Amino acid sequence: MSTISKAAPATAPHGGHVADENYLNCSRGFLSWILTLDHKRIGVMYTVSVMVSFLVGGIFALLVRTELLTPGPTITESAETYNHWFTLHGAIMVFLVIIPSIPAALGNFVLPIMLGAKDVAFPRLNLFSYYLWIAGAVLAVTSLLMGGFDTGWTFYTPYSTTTTAGGVIPVVVGVFILGFSSIFTGMNFLVTIHKLRPPGMTWFRMPLFLWALYATALMQVLATPVLAITLALLVVERTLNIGIFNPDMGGDPVLFQHFFWFYSHPAVYIMIVPAMGIISELIAVHSHRHIFGYKFIAFSSIAIAIFSFVVWGHHMFLSGQSGLMNVMFSFISFSVGIPSAVKIFNWLSTLYKGTISLNTPMLYALSFLFLFTIGGLTGMHLATLSTDVHLHDTYFVVAHFHYVMMGSALIAMIGGLHHWWPKITGRMYEEKLGMIACVLVFIGFNVTFFTQFMLGSQGMPRRYYDYAPEFQTYHIVSTIGSYIMAVGFFMTAGYLLHSLFHGRKAPANPWGGRSLEWQCASPxxxxNFDTTPAVGDCYDFSIVKWDPKEQGYYIDRSADPEIAKAEAERGHTHL
Amino acid sequence: MSHDQAHATAGAPQGDDGHEHVGHVVNPKILFATAFALLALTGATLFFHSIDAEDLNIWIALGIAFVKASLVGAFFMHLVWDRPFNLLVFVGCTLLVALMMAFCLMDAAQYRPTQFLGNPPAAQAVLDKDAPGAPIAAQKQITGE
Amino acid sequence: MGTTAASHDPSQGHQHGGGHERAHHRFQAHHFETMSQQFDSAKLGMWLFLATEVLFFGGLFVVYAVLRARFPEVFKYASLYLDTQMGGINTCVLILSSLTMAMAVYFAQTNKKGPMLACLWLTLAGAFGFMIIKYFEYTHKIHEHLVWGPGFYVPSHDRAGEALSADLALHPDAEHQPADVVAAAVGEPTQVPVKAIQLAVAGPATEASAIAPAATGPRNLSFAVTEPSAAAEGDVIPAEDPTAHLADAQMPPNTHLFFAIYYAMTGLHGVHVVVGIFVISWLIWRGMKGHFNASYYTPVDLVGLYWHIVDLVWIFLFPLFYLID
Known part of the structure; x- marks a missing residue:
């Protein structure tokens, strides 16, 4: 074990030892980053890229909200420009931000460490999928230069095959490529979890975030190819006019919607399931209490993954889909509520009588519980056939999916970013500012989108540039909410960046976590590990002790007979 | 399961460089037999094509194709000797295609010429009066539905 | 940074090898404990990739099923334009190349470099053979305007038709024009050599269609041929008249859709064969450098799996397109 003498053993009992060499300073220079095969650096590059896209998508959101302050023209005279804005907002946020945010950015960093592996199974494929992401993003920018696109993020035919906007083909090709980036990440994670678990890390020892990532990867691998073929057919339809989706030529536009949602409904769960995994971690660690119903949470992730493939038709109740299908899809959509509720109840039970640390990650987790419950329950309204006729394509739908995709998926992502920030950067952020920003985001979010539930139920259709004057009050309130949210996010960006240079050095285990990533140095x-630490029950916090000298926690390994035994055996083989 | 190497290495010879042997070596006789069966089945499918069995033809052809696909998967692709999970992946994704196909076919079989049956008489009266030029005003009620 | 540095990390292979020291294989990555673990991981990764391929093609199979369910008469009719002989030969070519690929894996596993390379060369030859036959099929059909979309109805040697065809390509909406405009652009029906052709369409072909059978082609674009009884023996489509298919009164509406899905599926399959040509060539190159042996033949095995799936897709494409009664 030559490496042991070089770096301090990361599994030192007090865990607080900061090794002098880590993944950030082991090599320098631009090339050492862009050609890296290290999952941690790739994860960091993803995080930066996703956050830049988040900024761009957010700016388009603010433009859209500002335009809607008054009926008719506000900041642009052209309704077409408005169409471009909301399409860009949607496409960027879905394909460039939310889908890769948790699996590719945080997951890449955390998964192998949590698992106790040295890297993901295919490091080169991992880097390749990052560059596919970059290529997709570049194509999206190209499409802007070529005239943009106004199809909505769903690219419905026949509009997408006939619109004169010049940027449709580049963005469709871009999304096609982003799809493969997502597929390769998913493949990598599945193989890593299957084949690179160290001894002792059995399936039911895995932290729940890994279960969630596993379920997500399953959906990424199985759903995304269908998006790829759909988009390929769309490009061929637009360029060569093959007529498969064109009703004038005997084709079938509803079939396009079937294809699109066969991917895109699982894609919604690709966004939410890893977010649920993060919440499982945040709630258990920051309430210092054993997670309640481990197996139920684990299997409900898999159940959601399976359900995700049989509910796509609930996006198509008014598309001309047959009545039989409507009834079936409506019924199955309701049943998605079961595994989701299982998770919510288990998280609540975990909080009950826990020793809750009310810090920033915990605040985000609590926001998630609140927002996801609203998002999930309003989904029931939309899954009901009769109410959906009224609510379809109104702001009610917009509010519903923002509660789920932003209020849940992105909030969990930001919460997770705070949770693992000390591990990623080796620095602590300013806790007070973090809590203030979280409260701002939470309030801003609800002001923005709860208003939209009311707008939608009163009949304001989505994607409209103009509206009747009686809706204006709601629109003004909603826009103000979006500004509050923007302040919260800019504040977050500010103190996180500040902490990179001026933050307190992070201990190995600042929160008292038990999973393996808290047992190696920060960063x-x-x-990752010179010797993989013995794996115990990653939610048993009884042996996690506070070390005032390090201002962090450590795991009293001798207190766990199982670990002590495993380490004794290992020591016999190794040292 | 990830460290259960007994499966991969059991009874396998050592490689020439002293490393362990990985994977399963398939007897070439089995491979040749598989190829022969595939060619024979291709002949069979051509034969059944020449006799007219009405609607049965497509099912016969698909059945033969399914058998051929199973042969390729089982022997050429080593699934018989491979880890069961790989088989599960393969069968699983095929089932997913079948699921998608079933739903889409079920839906396509029930398409109606139009979902929008026209404006109800009361609405039509209002449209004719207030917005005679609007496209929706031209959608007269379809009778007989 | 690090794989080169990483691959010398000596901390591998201690824990699970039964305690004995194993030499580190040249192609073993740093984060795997054993070659076996690496092989298994690669293989699982490949199977997951194949699953995505199945779903990728699966989408097209679903399009096929929906179209065939809606227009059974189109498929029965248009299938007759495909050359069963060429399709059958191609099936055999792919099966045999699959066999040679499987044999290449066998020879790699048994450390027989020469036979392995020979098998890979044969597989490569099969891939080229398939593409050459496909090339002849495609060019023949394109010459006869048996293509997708509006091109199906427009004779390109006709100057007016060329203009129209270009127009249609630029503005898909153009085909919304009234049929008489299009017909005028194409030419007077009487100028087309009427050489009705024999097509063994059994029974009333259009009975299952939702769309009423038409004596003329879709959108009245074809030329009302009045004498199907004047059928000529011989080639289905006379070489001197690439638009003869339009002259058939029995052609059901929307026949172009058959060719749309035919080119989509066989085209995507062809792309996969071309990719196969590149990866097999890469295998030959590495094989000649002596990279493969019994303990490391993962690339041969994985490319083999890929090649078999290409074969497998064709196994379904052949009866679905060529053998419709």
Whole structure:
């Protein structure tokens, strides 16, 4: 074990030892980053890229909201420009931000460390999928230069095949490529979890975030190819006019919607399931209490993954889909509520009588519980056939999916970013500012989108540039909410960036976590672990002790007979 | 399961460089037999094509194709000797295609010429009066539905 | 940074190898404990990739099923334009190349470099053979305007038709024009050599269609041929008249859709064969450098799996397109 003498053993009992060499300073220079095969650096690059896209998508959101302050023209005279804005907002947020945010950005960093592996199974494929993401993003920008696109993020035919906007083909090709980026990430994670678990890390020892990532990867691998073929057919339809989706030529536009939602409904769960995984971690760690119903949470992730493939038709109740299908899809959509509710109840039970640390990650987790419950329950309204006729394509739908995709998925992502920030950067952020920003985001979010439930139920259709004057009050309130939210996010960006240079050095285990990533230094050494620590129950916090000297926690390994035994055996083989 | 290497290495010879042997070596006789069966089945499918069995023809052809696909998967692709999970992946994704096909076919079988049956008489009266030029005003009520 | 540095990390292979020291294989990555673990991981990864391929093609199979369910008469009719002989030969070519690929894996596993390379060369030859036959099929059909979309109805050697065809390509909406405009652009029906052709369409072909059978082609674009009884023996489509298919009164509406899905599916399959040509060539190159042996033949195995799935897709495409009664 030559490496042991070089770097301090990361599994030192007090865990607070900061190794002098870590993944951030082991090599320098631009090339050492862009050609890296290290999952941690790739994760960091993803995080930066996703956050930049989040800024761009957010700016388009603010433009859309500002335009809607008054009926008719506000900041642009052209309704077409408005169409471009909301399409860009949607496409960027869905394909460039939310889908890769948790699996590719945080997951890439955390998954191998949590698992106790040195890297993901295919490091080169991992880097390749990052560059596919970059290529997709570049194509999206290209499409802007070529005249943009106004199809909505769903690219419905026949509008997408006939619109004169010049940027449709580049953006469709871009999304096609982003799809493969997502597929390769998913493949990598599935193989890593299957084949690179160290001894002792059985399936039911895995932290729930890994279960969630596993379920997500399953959906990424199985759903995304269908999006790829759909988009390929769309490009061929637009360029060569093959007529498969064109009703004038005997084709079938509803079939396009079937294809699109066969991917895109699982895609919604690709966004939410890893978010649920993060919440499982945040709630258990920050309430210092064993997660309640581990197996139920684990299997409900898999159940959601399976359900995700049989509910796509609930996006198509008014598309001309047959009545039989409507009834079937409506019924199955209701049943998605079961695994989701299982998770909510388990998280609540975990909080009950826990020792709750009310810090920023916990605040985000609590926001998630609140917002996801609203988002999920309003989904029931939309899954009901009769109410959906009224609510379809109104702001009610917009509010519903923002509660789920932003209020849940992105909030969990930001919460997770705070949770693992000390591990990723080795620095602590300013806790007070974090809590203020979280409260701002939470309030801003609800002001923005709860208003839209009311707008929608009163009949304001989505994607409209102009509206009747009686809706204006709601629109003004909603826009003000979006500004509050923007302040919260800019504040977050500010103190996080500030902490990079001026933050307190992070201990190895600032929150008292038990999973393996808290048992290596912050930031982690190049190969994560010099010797993989023995795996115990990752939610048993009884042996996690506070070390006032390090201002962090450590795991009293001798207190766990199972770990002590495993380490004794290991020591016999190794040292 | 990830460290259960007994499966991969059991009874396998050592490689020439002293490393362990990985994977399963298939007897070439089995491979040749598979290829022969595939060619024979291709002949069979051509034969059944030449006799007219009405609607049965497509099912015969698909059945033969399914058998051929199973042969390729089982022997050429080593699924018989491979880890069961790989088989599960393969069968699982095929089932998913079948699921999508079933739903889409079920839906396509029930398409109606139009979902919008026209404006109800009361609404039509209002449209004719207030917005005679609007496209929706031209959608007269379809009778007989 | 690090794979080169990483691959020398000596901390591998201690824990699970039964305690004995194993030499590190040249192609073993740093984060795998054993070659076996690496092989299994690669293989699972490949199977997951194949699953995505199945779903990728699966989408097209679903399009096929929906179209065929809606227009059974189109499929029965248009299938007759495909050359069963060429399709059958191609099936055999792919099956045999699959066999040679499987044999290449066998020879790699048994450390027989020469036979392995020979098998890979044969597989490559099969891939090229398939593409050459496909090339002849495609060019023949394109010459006869048996293509997708508006091109199906427009004779390109006709100057007016060329203009129209270009127009249609630029503005898909153009085909919304009234049929008489299009017909005028194409030419007077009487100028088309009427050489009705024999097509063994059994029974009333259009009975299952939702769309009423038409004596003329879709959108009245074809040329009302009045004498199907004057059928000529011989080639289905006379070489001197690439638009003869339009002259058939029995052609059901929307026949172009058959060719749309035919080119989509066989085209995507062809792309996969071309990719196969590149990866097999890469295998030959690495094989000649002596990279493969019994303990490391993962690339041969994985490319083999890929090649078999290409074969497998064709196994379904052949009866679905060529053998419709």
């Amino acid at each position: 982690p050494p190049i190969f």
